[in-house]
Amino acid sequence: MSPNGQWVVSGDTSGAVRLWGAKGEHAQKNEYKLWDDGTVKDVGWSDDSGRLVACGDGKEVRAVAMIWDTGSKTGEVTGHTKQAETVGHTPWAVGCGRLRGEETGCSRVNSISFRSQRPFKIATGGEDMQVAFHQGPPFKFVRSHSTHSNFVNCVRFSPDGEWFLSAGSDAKLCLYDGKEGEFLKEFQKPTGLSGSFWAMAWSPDSSRVATAGGDKKLRIWDRDSGAQVAEAAVGTNLQDMQVGITWPSASKVISVALDGRLICWEVGSGLSMEGIVDGTQGPLNCLASDSMTGNLIYGGTQGSIAVTPATGASMRAMVGKGIQHLFAHSKSYAGAPETRVVSLDDCVRRLNLETGELSAPVELKEFVVAGGWLDAEETMLLLVSGKRNFHCVSDSLLWTKPNATERRATSAAVLGGRPGKLAVAMEQPGGYVEGVASNEFDIVYFEVADATPEGIVQKSVLRKHVAEVSAMKFSPSGEFLASGDAANKILVWSLSTGTPTLLLSDWSFHTARIACLDWLPGGRRLVSGSLDRHLFVWDVDHPEKRLQVKDAHKGGVTGVAACGETSFASVGHDGFVLVHVG
Secondary structure: OOOOOOEEEOOOOOOOOEEEEEOOOOEEEEEEEEEOOOEEEEEEEEEOOEEEEEEEEOOOOEEEEEOOOOOOOEOOOOOEEEEEEEEOOOEEEEOOOEOOOOOOOOOOEEEEEEOOOOOOEEEEOOOOOOOEEEOOOOOEEEEOOOOOOOOEEEEEOOOOOOOEEEEEEOOOOOEEEHHHHOOOOEEEEEOOOOOEEEEEOOOOOOOOEEEEOOOEEEEEEEEOOOEEEEEEEEEHHHHEEOOOOOOEEEEEEEEEEOOOOOOEEEEOEEEEEEEEEEOOOEEEEEEEEEOOOOOOOOOOOOOOEEEEEEOOOOOOEEEOOOOOEEOOOOOOOOOOOOEEEEEEEEEEEEEEEEOOEEOEEEEEEOOEEEEEEOOOOOOOOOEEEEOOEEEEEEOOEEEEOOOOOOOEEEEEEEEEOOEEEEEEEOOOOEEEEEEEOOOOOOOOEEEEOOOHHHHEEEEEEEOOOOOOOEEEEEOOOOOOOOOOOOOOEEEEEEEOOOOEEEEEEEEOOOOEEEEEEEEEEOEEEEEEEEEOOOOOEEEOOOOEEEEEOOOOHHHHHHEEEEOOOEEEEEEEEOEEEEEEEE
């Protein structure tokens, strides 16, 4: 966060630094590509919010200083040694260029910090176990220190600029003069301290330091005495490891756990945990809204599921495999609050929305394309697999209908009831007609008379799509079926007469594959999300009108879910959950 509170800077694994607005819609202002072959490991601001510093593991340049709004560099930060390489088990000293045909470069710079008081200084720490000190602008190397015996993971100047500290994988915390860069002392290690220091932060008055460690502990240190004054353990699991920390106010510290939890601490004479902000990590694949509780449930590629109520803190459950589908309940459901989860281990689990506990898995051993509730009571799921089979699942696998479709399914929609409805989109048939590949992307429409394999009866085939059907959804009343395809087109079918007929065919304002569809509760308005990053709200009563939400999710929209009469939520590859209120 910039000191003036207006901007956020971030660095990523592609070697890019991005600037975001800290207020309003958090729009991206600029992107600067620092290097093409490495990660940006750390970023920082000058006190006037006018300059940026960044470091990482680019092949040629490992650390830079730049003007924030133009990206103009005010110096390349050097001072770290070259990596040693081994050729035929023999270590060689490495200079610039190549060593016997192998490219070499400076060791990774893990951390960088900007002294905002004039004269400006920069400190860096790297995997060469060196702490380097620079002055400028333009910034030039002054001196380095070999105070650490393992990787230096974090360096930070104090808010008053009088000091800076380095922390490393050797569990050392070292203090330096902020003006001249001279080493002053090593902090005293308490008994039992082990593991790496991954991050640290100064108190606003520059008198204390907080560290986040690989031993799953948060520690507070006094600068003058160089001694630890408080500690607190987060847990004992690997995911409890503390990897990031900030000290935003005199009595508040916030740390980051390895699994992404934000942990809020009260700092006084000791440390006490105030609360946890939890969620998912990485891209999000799916989203569901539970009408009974108002909870939003979403999951992603990292195998975690978050349950977010309308008010209060989120709750998280870990499956361990990527989350593929989530099936929540409508207001008519009479059971305990739950959601069914389908993951990439081809299993179905029940998620308790009150406790966050997951049931034992029901194994299908087949990839699930799509599905939905089979019965009006919402106790049985009908799942369509990638092997042309239908599966009925409750607390166990109740039955399987093999070879239920002629070709592999690409999407499906289910509406429970008596009778219920099922639509299955199929891939195009193989082969050619007069040298031209078939463009028949059929949707097979079934009626569901009861919850048995024999009760699922094919009624008709819908043929209008000329590209693979990628998303489908029945309206709540069953009056309409919406289908979207890979050619950006959405069709709406009328089911009111018993024989499906095409009602609307000109909703084609997306510019990429349709990824998800959902109807708002009234059953007259449809929400669509696409890989083009945009959302549209359509109205069957006024088909020429549409509402667009531009650039809702960077990387593409992956899921939408109605969560009120005029509101809906969306998720995407950017890992964000957005709630849109009409």
